[in-house]
Amino acid sequence: MINKIIILNIIIIDLLIKKTFQERIEINYNYNNITSFQYYKDFVYLYNNDTIISKEEILKYTDIYYTGYYCKNNICVQTNDNSYARHFIEFPDNNEHIKLYIATTYPYEYIKEGDYINRHCSTRYEGIECCISIQCEYDSQCLSNKCMNNHCIFNDNNPIEHCDSIYSYNKFLDRRTSYIHCGKPYRDSCENNEECSSKKCAENKTCLMQLDGPSDSEGFDMKVYVGSAMFVIIIITIICLVVKCRYEEFKKKQVRY
Ligand SMILES: *[C@@H]1O[C@H](CO)[C@@H](O)[C@H](O)[C@H]1NC(C)=O
């Protein structure tokens, strides 16, 4: 009995030590050393043969959903998500060397008001707290080419170009389609929907994300729609028939009198 209690105690103490020890481990990465991180790919939109495509080419796409692109000098990097999930991106510099840029960018007003996140932490890597800082030191580290108070901010002299797949669904024909629209990225300032890659300019004049795409209920909606239409047609037909019969009866009666 006493042995069991001792063993139980040891297990509990062991767990407590492990827990506190784990919480103390924290790995930090920033622009300068993120490339040495084993899970680099989870944070960077990579520039390689699988992800790059010309802007001309993507503008022809008509049936893709839930994806996005960042473009620079008419070369686009596919992001495979439409939610700006990664904070860094690779593009070739003027000397054709692949260079890392901070993609996550804020309007200057957000920085003034402290309305930003510049450090992203996660424990999904073997339970160790990994924190990625997206602070900049130099303009050249930002995709927008403007670093202010350690944050990449939007720069009218070097606008970031983003493209989204704009989804549309024709309920009547039960046909879905999409096209690519390029423009300002999420959080950039806008006057109208056209200016944003998402075609969504919020009331507060900032571009929103384009998160629309096909859903599971799409076909279901269509069936309900066709079902109701047929029901209405049948009812109308019955009413017409009844009215017609009554009218003919009425006419016959009139003739008799
Ligand atoms: C990356 O650089 C930052 C700042 O210099 C440093 O605090 C951090 O420990 C470095 N990370 C690694 C894993 O070396």
Ligand SMILES: *[C@@H]1O[C@H](CO)[C@@H](O)[C@H](O)[C@H]1NC(C)=O
């Ligand atoms: C892409 O593929 C070509 C050959 O098909 C190769 O020469 C080039 O280095 C590749 N580029 C990248 C970025 O992987």
Ligand SMILES: *[C@@H]1O[C@H](CO)[C@@H](O)[C@H](O)[C@H]1NC(C)=O
């Ligand atoms: C602008 O509006 C969007 C959605 O309506 C909101 O998510 C965003 O935080 C707002 N931005 C500011 C600066 O208030």
